[in-house]
Amino acid sequence: MNPSPRELKHLLNIASEAALSAGVILQDHWGNIQVIEEKGRAGDLVTEVDKKSEAIILAILNEQVPDHGILAEESGILGNADSPYLWAIDPLDGTTNYAHSYPLSSVSVGLLLNGVPILGAIYDPYSNLLYRAAKGLGATCNHRPIQVSPTPSLNQSLLVTGFAYDRRETTDQNYAEFCYLTHITQGVRRGGSASLDLAHLASGRLDGYWERGLKPWDLAAGVVLVQEAGGTVTAYDQSPLDINSGRILATNGQIHQALSQALLNTPPISTWANLEQMQQITSP
Ligand code: IPD
Numbered sequence: 001m002n003p004s005p006r007e008l009k010h011l012l013n014i015a016s017e018a019a020l021s022a023g024v025i026l027q028d029h030w031g032n033i034q035v036i037e038e039k040g041r042a043g044d045l046v047t048e049v050d051k052k053s054e055a056i057i058l059a060i061l062n063e064q065v066p067d068h069g070i071l072a073e074e075s076g077i078l079g080n081a082d083s084p085y086l087w088a089i090d091p092l093d094g095t096t097n098y099a100h101s102y103p104l105s106s107v108s109v110g111l112l113l114n115g116v117p118i119l120g121a122i123y124d125p126y127s128n129l130l131y132r133a134a135k136g137l138g139a140t141c142n143h144r145p146i147q148v149s150p151t152p153s154l155n156q157s158l159l160v161t162g163f164a165y166d167r168r169e170t171t172d173q174n175y176a177e178f179c180y181l182t183h184i185t186q187g188v189r190r191g192g193s194a195s196l197d198l199a200h201l202a203s204g205r206l207d208g209y210w211e212r213g214l215k216p217w218d219l220a221a222g223v224v225l226v227q228e229a230g231g232t233v234t235a236y237d238q239s240p241l242d243i244n245s246g247r248i249l250a251t252n253g254q255i256h257q258a259l260s261q262a263l264l265n266t267p268p269i270s271t272w273a274n275l276e277q278m279q280q281i282t283s284p
Pocket residue numbers: 090092093094095096161162163164165191192193194195211213214218
């Protein structure tokens with residue numbers, strides 16, 4: 001059974017409390033990290049702050065919703081595996097930025113019901129911005145309603161994307177797409193925190209976002225935020241989003257079709273080293 005609006009608000013408050021409490025850990029350890037390790041892949045970092053942040057979120061969920069399931073980046077699957085509710089937690093989204101003292105990372109706490117994201121809270125501890133959204137209840141930033149941008153076309157848009165940690169092990173690295181979209185838009189940013197990329201899209205500061213190689217904890221909260229802010233979230237080909245596929249296309253809705261077409265028809269990477277070929281390329 002779907003939760004009532006009152007139950008949704010209660011669960012959203014739990015998500016917010018967890019994100020804010022974890023954000024204090026990020027603030028407290030800023031610029032003073034003791035342990036930085038690699039998680040099996042070059043460049044895939046984890047610090048003691050990721051773990052401390054996750055511990056405080058887990059403590060809050062264990063106390064408030066002990067009968068729910070949990071998927072947490074640093075601890076894996078926990079809690080009640082039979083529950084239709086699954087919390088998807090990214091305790092520090094943007095670890096590479098954090099480890100380099102580059103001030104762009106966040107805490108993301110999302111909730112799935114039968115595999116579908118229904119609410120989430122994302123906290124940006126540098127700007128003290130708390131983004132919240134729940135199905136049917138709208139999206140807010142510090143309790144003020146937010147909405148996606150009105151940008152009408154791809155060539156007027158500012159986009160954001162990212163590159164997964166497996167980029168040295170695949171030819172599907174997103175490099176060609178990055179070059180192509182840079183060529184035909186007003187710009188493509190690489191933020192380094194997927195949930196914050198989605199929060200910026202939901203609040204109209206960016207017009208579109210795509211990425212591959214993501215995990216449910218990167219996406220759960222941000223997907224609801226964009227949808228409730230009036231945006232569109234799908235797979236690259238505009239079919240329904242599969243949160244386990246790792247791929248997402250999220251936009252203000254206006255540029256969705258054009259960005260989907262651009263991703264599906266990206267010229268090969270060799271093109272970007274050839275000036276004559278580059279000059280022939282235009283928008284879809
Ligand atoms: C990463 C960030 C980044 C994205 C990577 C993610 P982490 O998460 O969200 O923006 O490009 O694919 O893995 O490891 O910093 O939590």
